[in-house]
Amino acid sequence: MSQPTRGRPRAFDRDRVILDAARLFWRRGYSGTSTRDLTAALGLSTSSLYAAFGSKAGLFEEAVRTYAERYREIYRQAVTQKDLRTVIDQILIDSVHEFTRPSDVHPGCLLSSAAMTDSTSTLDTNTYYAELHGWNERALLARIERAVQDGELVAGTDAAALTGLVQSVVHGLSVRANLGTAREDLLATAQLTHELICRHLTSPTT
Structure with a gap:
């Protein structure tokens, strides 16, 4: 008589699980998203979720770091450009594209999400985002x-004020993107901001 085979954990796409979990966290916040909500949305058992991420908090932390770090990379690449016109243009335009990535590959903007009001035992979202924002701002200011x-x-030219202006526009673009403003409209705002900054602040000798 043949022995029954033991069931194997259901295979899953880790990137897809993190994306779908991020959508729930962004929309409902950490506290408002139960483990039952996650397992139902992700098609995983509680044991599989814990085996892969350790806990709900572990999944939340990985989701935040996966998508929030994209913002740091925008600044990291932009500040290496040889002229400031290109630096500012790249930050604004790349931010718009990041904020408006297709929903099937992006959960939305963390800055404007419900998750920003929550914290976990492993990751304080506000503290983490403040550190991320601070890094971006310091890199641009320098x-x-x-x-x-x-x-x-x-x-x-007041370098701190100009940095604050660029950061304020980026944050405004994020909020508008979260409200459903079309990419084309956000790009128009970003391009006008870039033109105004360059027109009033860039030295005519450059």
């Missing part, structure tokens, strides 16, 4: 200060 020193910007 690049703008260098542009001031190199004469790319008109004399007397």
Whole structure:
């Protein structure tokens, strides 16, 4: 008599699971998303979810880091550009494209999500995002200060104020994207902001 085979854990696409979990967390917050909600939406058993991520908190942390780190990479790449015009243009345009990525590959913007009001035992979302935002802002400020020193910007340009302006626009674009504003409209805003900054602050000798 043949022995029954033991059941194997259901195979799953880890990237897809993280994406679908992020959608729930972003929409409902961490506290508002139960383990039962996750297992139902992800098609996993509780034991499989825990085996893969350790806990609900572990899954939440991986979702936050997976999608929030994309924002840091935008700044990391932009500040390496040789002129400040390109730096600012790249930050604004790439941010719009990130905020409006197709829903089948992106959960939406963490900044405007319900998850920002929650924390877990392993990751305080607000603290993590503040660190991420701070890194982005410091990287941009250092690049703008260098542009001031190199004469790319008109004399007397307030590097901190310009950094704040760019960051405020990026955050506004994020909020509008979360409200459903079309990519084309967001790009128009980003391009106009870039033109105005360059027109009023860029040195005519550059």
